[in-house]
Amino acid sequence: MVTAEEIERVAKLMRIEMDDHSEYIERVKKMLGYFDLLDKADVKSEEINFTIMPIENLRKDEFIPYDEKLIEKLKNYKGTHVRAPKMV
Numbered sequence: 001m002v003t004a005e006e007i008e009r010v011a012k013l014m015r016i017e018m019d020d021h022s023e024y025i026e027r028v029k030k031m032l033g034y035f036d037l038l039d040k041a042d043v044k045s046e047e048i049n050f051t052i053m054p055i056e057n058l059r060k061d062e063f064i065p066y067d068e069k070l071i072e073k074l075k076n077y078k079g080t081h082v083r084a085p086k087m088v
Contacts, residue, residue, distance in 0.1 A: 002025055002028045002029055002032065003025075004022055004025060007021045007024050007025060007028060008021045
């Protein structure tokens with residue numbers, strides 16, 4: 001399904017440095033397995049509901065200036081950067 005060489009090639013293309021590519025093989029296999037499961041799901045018979053709305057009913061798109069600095073309003077702003085949550 002997925003080989004270490006393919007993982008290494010994709011990592012190089014994405015300019016991601018990895019010491020051990022083998023640890024990612026199982027993760028990629030799980031992701032591809034999930035996509036296979038989604039492909040097998042029969043959704044052709046599902047009905048898609050949507051509402052047609054004339055463009056005249058939409059609000060006017062207009063620019064409203066904001067005088068304050070938004071970055072200073074962020075909860076995790078630390079003066080020179082914004083602290084993001086840890087990624088697992």
